[in-house]
Amino acid sequence: MAQVIFDGVTKRFDDVVAVDDLSLKVADGELLVLLGPSGCGKTTALRMVAGLETLSGGTISIGERVVNDVEPKNRDVAMVFQSYALYPHLSVRRNIEFPLRQRQIEKSERQRLVAEAAETLGLDSLLDRKPAQLSGGQRQRVALARAIVRSPQVFLMDEPLSNLDATLRVQTRADIVTMQQRLSTTTLYVTHDQVEAMTMGDRIAVMNTGVLQQVAPPQTLYEEPANTFVAGFIGSPGMNLLTGRAEGAGASVTVSGGSIALPERLRRAAATLTGATVGVRPESLAIGPDGSVGATVSIVELLGAEVHVITRTDDGTRVVVRQEVGRPRPRIGERVRISTIGDALTLFDPDTGQRIAAIP
Amino acid sequence: MSSVQVAGRHTSARAREALFAYLLLLPALAVFAVFVFYPFAENFKLALYENPPFPGLPSHYVGLHQVSHVLTSTAFSQSLVSTIFFVLMVVPIGLFAGLALAVAAHRRLRGIAVYRLIFSSSIVSSIAVAAVIFGTLMDPVVGLLPWLGINPHPALLENPTWALPAIAVISIWQFLGLSFIIMSAGLQSVPDEILEAAAIDGASAWTRFWRVTVPLLSPTLFFALVVGSIFAFQSFGAIDILIGPQNAAFEHVNVLIYYIYQALQVQSDPGLAAVLSIVLFLITLTLTAAQLRFLERRVTYAR
Numbered sequence: 001m002a003q004v005i006f007d008g009v010t011k012r013f014d015d016v017v018a019v020d021d022l023s024l025k026v027a028d029g030e031l032l033v034l035l036g037p038s039g040c041g042k043t044t045a046l047r048m049v050a051g052l053e054t055l056s057g058g059t060i061s062i063g064e065r066v067v068n069d070v071e072p073k074n075r076d077v078a079m080v081f082q083s084y085a086l087y088p089h090l091s092v093r094r095n096i097e098f099p100l101r102q103r104q105i106e107k108s109e110r111q112r113l114v115a116e117a118a119e120t121l122g123l124d125s126l127l128d129r130k131p132a133q134l135s136g137g138q139r140q141r142v143a144l145a146r147a148i149v150r151s152p153q154v155f156l157m158d159e160p161l162s163n164l165d166a167t168l169r170v171q172t173r174a175d176i177v178t179m180q181q182r183l184s185t186t187t188l189y190v191t192h193d194q195v196e197a198m199t200m201g202d203r204i205a206v207m208n209t210g211v212l213q214q215v216a217p218p219q220t221l222y223e224e225p226a227n228t229f230v231a232g233f234i235g236s237p238g239m240n241l242l243t244g245r246a247e248g249a250g251a252s253v254t255v256s257g258g259s260i261a262l263p264e265r266l267r268r269a270a271a272t273l274t275g276a277t278v279g280v281r282p283e284s285l286a287i288g289p290d291g292s293v294g295a296t297v298s299i300v301e302l303l304g305a306e307v308h309v310i311t312r313t314d315d316g317t318r319v320v321v322r323q324e325v326g327r328p329r330p331r332i333g334e335r336v337r338i339s340t341i342g343d344a345l346t347l348f349d350p351d352t353g354q355r356i357a358a359i360p
Numbered sequence: 361m362s363s364v365q366v367a368g369r370h371t372s373a374r375a376r377e378a379l380f381a382y383l384l385l386l387p388a389l390a391v392f393a394v395f396v397f398y399p400f401a402e403n404f405k406l407a408l409y410e411n412p413p414f415p416g417l418p419s420h421y422v423g424l425h426q427v428s429h430v431l432t433s434t435a436f437s438q439s440l441v442s443t444i445f446f447v448l449m450v451v452p453i454g455l456f457a458g459l460a461l462a463v464a465a466h467r468r469l470r471g472i473a474v475y476r477l478i479f480s481s482s483i484v485s486s487i488a489v490a491a492v493i494f495g496t497l498m499d500p501v502v503g504l505l506p507w508l509g510i511n512p513h514p515a516l517l518e519n520p521t522w523a524l525p526a527i528a529v530i531s532i533w534q535f536l537g538l539s540f541i542i543m544s545a546g547l548q549s550v551p552d553e554i555l556e557a558a559a560i561d562g563a564s565a566w567t568r569f570w571r572v573t574v575p576l577l578s579p580t581l582f583f584a585l586v587v588g589s590i591f592a593f594q595s596f597g598a599i600d601i602l603i604g605p606q607n608a609a610f611e612h613v614n615v616l617i618y619y620i621y622q623a624l625q626v627q628s629d630p631g632l633a634a635v636l637s638i639v640l641f642l643i644t645l646t647l648t649a650a651q652l653r654f655l656e657r658r659v660t661y662a663r
Contacts, residue, residue, distance in 0.1 A: 052556050073562040085557040089575040102562030146561070 002063030002153040002186055003028045004049060009058035011044050011210075018044040020210040021058070029184040031177070032215075033201035035191060037233070041210040042190045046156050049188060050079050062154060073102070075154075078147035082159040084139045086131040092118075092142050093127040099150045117149040120179065137168045144176070148183065155180070155187040161196065173200060194234055198222070206230050224346070228353040231279045231346065237308060237320045240285065242293070243277045243350045246270045253278050256313040258293030263343030268359040270347060277353075279346035282308065282322035287330060291337030295319055297330045311336060406634035415628070430635040435611075435619070440639075442524060443593065443615040449528040450535060450592040455584055457532065458539025459577075463569070465540075466547045476544070483537030487597035494530045495602045514609075517602055523609035530598040535591055539584055546580030547573070579655070586651040590644055593617065616640050 004026040011019040019041040026032045034042040047053040049060055051072035059066050067075050078099070086095050096117055100110045118124050121141040131139055140160060147155055160176070161169045177200050180187050191197055197204045198218045206213040206221065206229075214226035225231035231239035244255035250270030252259045260278055262270050270276055287309060295311035307329055309321040321338060323329075330336050347356040410422040430436055461479045465472055482490070497504045500515035512519050516526050550573055558568045574581070599618045603610060605626055614622065616636060624633040 050556075050560055052559070072556075072559040073564070075560075077560060079557065079560045081553050081557060083551070083553050085551070085553040087554060087558070087572060089578075098558070098563075099561040102567065146557075 004154055004186060004188065005059075005061045006045070007059045007061070009045070009048065009060060010056045011041070011048060011053060012056040017210050019048070022207075022210075022212050023058075024205055024212060024215060026186055026188060028186055030202045031180050031187040031189060031200060033189045033191060033197040033204045034207060035194060035197040035201075035204050035233075036207035036213075037192060039209075040207040042192075042207050043158055045207070046079075046158055046188055046190045049075075049154070050077055050156050051075050076152050077154040077156055078150065078152040079156040079158065080140075080143045080147050080160045082162050084131070084143045084163075086139055086142055086146075088131050091128050091130055092123060092134070095131065095142055096123075096127075096145045096149050099146060103150065113149050117145040120148065121145045121175075136164055137172060140164060140172060141175075144179070148179065148185075151183075151185070153186065155185050155189075157187065157189045159191055160189075161191075162193075169196075176200065195236060198234070206233060208233075223344075224355065225279070226355055228277060228279070228348050231348070231355075235281060237282055237322075239279045239281055239346070240317075240319045241277050241279050241348070242313070242317055242319065243275065246273045246276045255293055256295075256315040256317065258291075258337075260292065260340055260345070262347070263345060265343075265358040265360075266345065266347050266356075269356050272359075273349070273356070275350045276356075277348040277350045279348055279355075280340055281344060282320045284341050284344045285319070285321040285338055286323065286341050287321055287336045287338055289337060291339035293319075293338045295336055295338055297332055297334045297336055300329055300332060302329075309336075311338065403634050403637055406630050407638055409631055411629045411631050419631070426631050427635050427638075430632055431639075435614075436636070438611060439614050439616055439619045439636075442612060443617075446524060446528055446531075446595070446615050447589055447592040449525060450531045450595070451585065451588040453528075454532045454535040454539050454588050454592075455543075455581065458536055458584070459543045459581075461536070461540045462543035462547055465544065479540045480537045480544075482534055483541065485534070485537075487534060488601060490530060490534060491598040491601040494526075494533070494598070498526055498602075518608045520609045520612045523603065523607070523613045527595070527598050527602065527613060530602075531592060531595045534595075535588055538591070539588060542580060542584045542587070543577075546577045546584075549580075550576045582651065582654050586647050589647050593640060593643060596621065 006022045006024040009019055009022040010017065022041075022045060024032075034045060036042045044053060048055055049062070049067075051067065051070060055068055059068055061067060062075060062077065087098060090098065093114060096114050097110055100113060105113070114127075115124075118127055121144055123138070123141055123145055126134060126138060126142075131142065134142065140163075143160070157176075161172055164172060173196060176189075189197075189200060198221075201218055203215055203217050204221055205215045208229050214221060214230050216224070216226075221230065221234050225234060225239065228241055231241060242253070242255040242260065244253045244260075246252075247254050247259070250262060250267040250273075252261045253270070253276045254260075255278065260280075262278075293313060295313045297309060297311050299308075299310040301308040301310065302325070305325055307323050307325055307327075309323065309330060311319050311321065313319055319338060348354065349356055407427055408421060408423055409419045410426050412419050465476050465479060495517070496502065498516045500506060500511065503516075505511065505516060512522055516522050519526075554576070555568055555572060558572050563571065593615075594617050595615065596617045599613055599615065600621070603613045605622055607613070617640065620633050620636045620640065623629050623636060
């Protein structure tokens with residue numbers, strides 16, 4: 001058990017900066033999710049903790065120890081790969097036992113630990129099979145068993161659920177969370193799936209183009225995204241971003257011919273701006289005759305309990321409205337008027353993309 | 361009634377298709393028949409006929425007598441022993457040297473492609489050229505050995521003890537290119553992630569190689585073993601160019617393939633050559649069959 005600290009970590013591959021000056025602290029026993037689109041540097045960051053990539057700058061510490069020059073085998077971390085990376089020539093038992101054998105743990109102790117790990121992950125009846133004889137979900141459980149069997153200080157998980165089908169993914173997701181809470185082992189979990197991140201992480205670190213965007217608990221990330229990237233990336237669909245002019249000493253923002261009234265708490269901050277980007281979640285929008293912003297419906301997606309109405313405003317901005325399935329549904333091509341519900345609005349600087357905090 | 365007609369039409373359509381297929385196969389079959397199947401069958405016939413004592417007389421049928429005569433002869437057993445020694449020198453050393461070079465060239469280093477080219481170059485080198493170069497290097501006067509202060513007597517290529525290993529060195533060098541290419545291809549197919557997982561699991565580079573890479577490479581190793589053995593059983597060029605029947609060490613270097621050639625061309629004894637050919641054929645057949653069986657049974661390493 002240990003904390004993991006990234007201090008100014010940079011990784012360059014020739015001319016490409018994969019990870020740019022990353023500073024991040026993973027608390028002891030925490031499950032921190034590294035989230036971002038493909039190529040954002042999250043996997044590289046994870047591989048640097050494992051020792052599979054060298055650092056171009058900065059330091060990584062595990063516990064009290066700086067591990068920059070420590071061999072992977074001496075870092076006391078365990079990694080779970082997207083492709084499972086099981087040893088295909090060894091039985092399930094021997095796969096799980098592999099890390100113990102490398103540490104010269106005696107036979108009776110090995111057998112006890114393997115049996116324990118196998119029981120935790122429900123692999124008891126599969127111990128004598130080869131990986132090729134297992135399903136994807138079973139293979140992933142073997143990979144997890146191999147990781148937990150030697151009680152490492154840190155778990156590193158690189159998109160462990162991406163190769164599983166949707167049902168199995170939801171189930172395994174819950175299994176990993178339960179397992180992690182029981183063992184309370186510090187875990188770094190990489191994914192590009194924001195639903196996975198939101199449901200699993202104690203905290204989420206969002207990365208884009210090698211730069212850390214925001215680190216926060218899931219709900220904070222959802223409600224107070226640090227910038228327009230996080231706002232658009234978190235949530236499914238993401239936050240709508242409408243850029244316009246601040247008017248009336250911050251009372252409203254004029255967007256595409258319509259006007260969005262700002263709540264009391266944002267007015268003093270908005271008064272200092274000329275241009276402003278208003279961020280509003282799809283569930284905080286409604287279509288109705290008294291809406292102020294005009295738009296044209298381009299797609300209507302029916303998702304069972306709810307409907308996503310995807311529209312385009314007159315200035316070309318894509319706006320998604322989430323509504324209950326019972327409400328009247330607009331047709332494709334129909335002109336609608338959109339209004340905001342409640343005061344859950346977020347304000348961003350349109351030039352920097354950063355969130356503008358309310359001035360009390 | 362109509363269904364019968366349909367079935368009949370169906371059959372005739374299939375028959376026409378089959379006929380067309382054989383028609384397309386015909387040119388290839390004709391070439392194979394003339395240059396492979398007929399000589400192959402003729403070889404078995406030759407083994408049953410004994411050569412006349414003087415040229416010009418008709419050869420006569422002796423049945424299996426000639427076969428047993430050849431197989432029990434000292435010359436044959438000596439040739440077989442030389443061949444086995446030769447294969448045992450060439451194949452293991454060729455395999456391990458090829459694997460070692462492949463591992464060395466597998467790393468992503470700048471300019472590694474040049475080394476890959478050099479390591480695989482022996483596969484396209486002419487054996488005649490290679491034999492002359494090695495022959496010069498092994499020459500007792502102008503060669504490399506006297507320069508190193510090593511002067512075996514008799515000279516290396518005429519020495520009953522050292523002539524066969526000297527020829528083996530040339531064959532190893534020649535096999536190295538192919539061995540390197542096969543091993544390189546095999547290494548490419550070992551997933552990086554499995555080796556990375558092993559590194560994190562605590563395995564040293566040495567353990568990773570022996571416990572992960574080599575087992576995953578076993579189909580490749582076996583393939584290279586079979587190809588290498590067939591290659592070694594058929595090493596002819598260097599012996600013909602550097603040794604020849606007049607050499608003092610000849611009977612120690614007279615491997616099966618050379619014995620066949622020598623029986624036919626020097627002793628003018630087609631019967632003897634035919635029996636020896638059959639032995640070599642059976643050895644090669646066994647090796648190939650073993651490989652096919654292995655490939656059939658080998659585990660599919662699905663990731």
